[in-house]
Structures are given as C-alpha cells and as structure tokens.
Amino acid sequence: MKQRHADLQLHEDLRLQHREWRVQKVSWFLLYALLVAIAFGLLGHGPLSNSQVRSPAGGTLLEFDRFMTVKSTNRLTLTLQPSNGEVRAVLDAKYLQDVEIKEIRPEPEKSVLESEGTAYIFSANSQKPMRVHFSFEPRNIGMLEGWIAVAGEPRLKFKQFVYP
Amino acid sequence: MDVFARTFFIYLFLLVILRLAGKRTLSEMSTFDFVLLLIISEATQNALVDDDRSLTSGLAVILTLVALDRLVAVVKTKFPRMDKFIDGAPLMLVDHGRVLEDRMKCSNVGVDDILQAARQHQGIGRLEQIKYAVLETSGGISIIPMDEHADLERRIEMAVEAAVKRALREHAQRA
Numbered sequence: 533m534k535q536r537h538a539d540l541q542l543h544e545d546l547r548l549q550h551r552e553w554r555v556q557k558v559s560w561f562l563l564y565a566l567l568v569a570i571a572f573g574l575l576g577h578g579p580l581s582n583s584q585v586r587s588p589a590g591g592t593l594l595e596f597d598r599f600m601t602v603k604s605t606n607r608l609t610l611t612l613q614p615s616n617g618e619v620r621a622v623l624d625a626k627y628l629q630d631v632e633i634k635e636i637r638p639e640p641e642k643s644v645l646e647s648e649g650t651a652y653i654f655s656a657n658s659q660k661p662m663r664v665h666f667s668f669e670p671r672n673i674g675m676l677e678g679w680i681a682v683a684g685e686p687r688l689k690f691k692q693f694v695y696p
Numbered sequence: 697m698d699v700f701a702r703t704f705f706i707y708l709f710l711l712v713i714l715r716l717a718g719k720r721t722l723s724e725m726s727t728f729d730f731v732l733l734l735i736i737s738e739a740t741q742n743a744l745v746d747d748d749r750s751l752t753s754g755l756a757v758i759l760t761l762v763a764l765d766r767l768v769a770v771v772k773t774k775f776p777r778m779d780k781f782i783d784g785a786p787l788m789l790v791d792h793g794r795v796l797e798d799r800m801k802c803s804n805v806g807v808d809d810i811l812q813a814a815r816q817h818q819g820i821g822r823l824e825q826i827k828y829a830v831l832e833t834s835g836g837i838s839i840i841p842m843d844e845h846a847d848l849e850r851r852i853e854m855a856v857e858a859a860v861k862r863a864l865r866e867h868a869q870r871a
Contacts, residue, residue, distance in 0.1 A: 540828055540840065545785040552784060553802045559716045
C-alpha cells in the first residue's frame with residue numbers, strides 16, 4: 533500500500549479492509565440466521581427438531597427429537613393406547629448400542645432381552661392413553677436409526693441426527 | 697487423537713469468530729468484555745476436555761494450544777500476506793483532526809472512543825489536537841498528537857522580524 537503520510541509509517545491495506553468489512557457483513561448475516569435456526573431447534577429441543585410417528589391404527593404415538601447433541605439428555609415419549617394388563621414395548625437392539633438409557637418413567641415391571649431388541653413390560657390399568665418417557669444420552673455422532681414396537685403393532689421407525 | 701482434533705477445531709473457530717467480530721471486540725477489557733471472556737473460556741473448557749478430567753488430557757490440550765499458537769506465529773512471520781489475513785491491518789481513523797466518518801462507521805468506533813483513547817494515553821482533550829488516530833490490529837486506538845512546536849522556528853522568526861521592524865520604526869520616528 534502506498535504511503536500517504538510522510539510522518540506516519542502505517543501499513544494500511546484499504547483493499548483488504550474493505551473486503552474484510554464485506555466478509556464480516558455477509559458472515560454475520562449467516563451467523564445470525566444460524567442463531568435463529570438454533571433457537572428454533574437446529575441442535576435439538578425446538579420446533580425444528582420435534583417430530584413424531586404414529587402407528588397406522590393411530591393408537592400409539594412416538595415423539596422424538598430429530599436433532600440431538602452427543603452426550604446430552606434427550607427423550608423418547610411413547611403414548612400408549614388405554615389398556616388393561618400387560619403392555620410390551622420393544623426397543624431396537626442396534627439403537628440401544630448407540631445410546632445410553634438413563635431412566636424410564638414409569639419404570640417397567642421388567643425388561644426382557646430378545647433377539648431383536650429389549651422388551652420393556654409395563655402393567656397397565658387405564659382408561660386413558662398412557663405416556664412412557666425414555667431418557668437417554670446418545671453416545672455416538674452421526675445418523676441414528678431405530679424403531680420401537682408395541683406388542684401386536686408394526687414397528688415405529690425413526691431417524692435422528694447426533695451432532696458432535 | 698480426539699483431544700487434538702477438538703483443540704484444533706476450537707482454536708480455529710475462535711480465530712475465525714473473533715476475527716469476524718471485528719477488531720474492537722474484547723480489546724478494551726470493559727466490565728462486559730471481561731464477563732464475555734470468562735463465559736467464552738468456560739464454554740471452551742467444556743468443549744475442550746469433555747468429561748475427561750485427567751491431568752494428562754489437560755496437559756495435551758495446553759500443549760496443542762501453545763503449539764498451534766507458535767505455528768500461527770511462524771506462518772505470520774513467514775508470510776506477511778497471511779499475517780494481514782489473520783490479524784488484519786491497522787486503519788487510520790483521524791487525519792489531522794479530521795474524522796474519517798465511513799471508516800469509523802464500518803469498524804464500529806465512535807468519536808467518543810477516540811477521545812477516550814486521547815485522554816487516557818496522551819492527555820489530549822480536543823479532537824483538533826489529534827494528528828492521527830489509528831485503529832490497531834489489536835483493537836486498541838493509538839493517538840499521535842499534533843506537533844505544537846512544528847512551526848516554532850517560523851513563529852520565532854516572524855516575532856523577531858516584527859520586533860526588529862518595530863524598533864526600526866521607532867528609531868526612524870525619534871531621528
């Protein structure tokens with residue numbers, strides 16, 4: 533850069549400076565957009581992230597987060613049809629390898645290891661739909677696929693993405 | 697491996713985000729800057745060591761950070777263009793008491809900031825007394841005061857000339 537002042541040795545670079553301001557402007561526009569997306573659940577816990585699958589019969593509903601961050605606490609919520617007696621919910625074995633189940637509320641009466649997954653058995657006596665919460669922490673980064681099946685119904689498949 | 701990757705990524709992210717934030721961010725250490733720094737370091741710490749609280753991983757993080765910093769310093773001295781790219785270039789904000797408005801606006805500096813720097817570092821109270829104000833790459837503002845004695849010789853010469861003329865005139869009147 534040419535020097536404009538004899539008594540000041542200043543290595544200004546106006547071309548770079550203007551480019552810098554332009555890059556800053558564009559970047560901050562994008563970063564603000566990213567911030568808004570995060571506020572709406574790009575990293576989980578928000579409307580962008582909330583998702584659900586319903587069984588074809590319509591009775592069973594699974595609510596899950598589309599996006600999660602690794603080692604954060606997340607939830608699967610299973611809504612079960614009113615019933616009397618024993619309810620079985622089977623969770624994909626492969627999915628269980630990638631997550632660490634922290635808590636199941638209400639606690640299942642027992643869990644049974646099966647070839648395809650783990651069956652949680654609850655006893656129920658309710659005229660209203662019942663909700664079961666699975667709290668868990670994802671252990672691996674990347675795409676997570678799993679399914680949950682309530683006895684006598686097809687599998688409810690879901691996909692989740694785990695950020696680092 | 698994980699620790700190096702994490703540290704590298706965090707270092708890079710902080711480098712980019714603080715560069716994008718502009719020169720003035722975190723430069724003056726006002727109360728709020730201080731709080732911001734503490735929060736950033738807290739968030740960084742979590743991301744750096746995750747849930748590994750061992751001594752060795754802490755040392756590995758420090759080693760990686762210092763090594764990266766040295767590497768960046770070497771790159772900056774070897775390639776002046778990279779230096780400008782990483783640190784930016786200084787920018788003149790006031791030229792002989794004249795405020796360069798568009799530059800001030802683009803770099804988020806107010807006249808008050810310049811006056812503050814002038815008072816703090818030079819004991820100068822007025823804008824006209826500032827010859828140059830430069831926004832440094834560190835984010836600080838340096839002030840070069842007007843040279844009040846620059847034309848001292850000329851002024852003395854003029855004063856002497858006037859005095860001599862007056863004396864000559866008085867001498868002529870008396871004669």
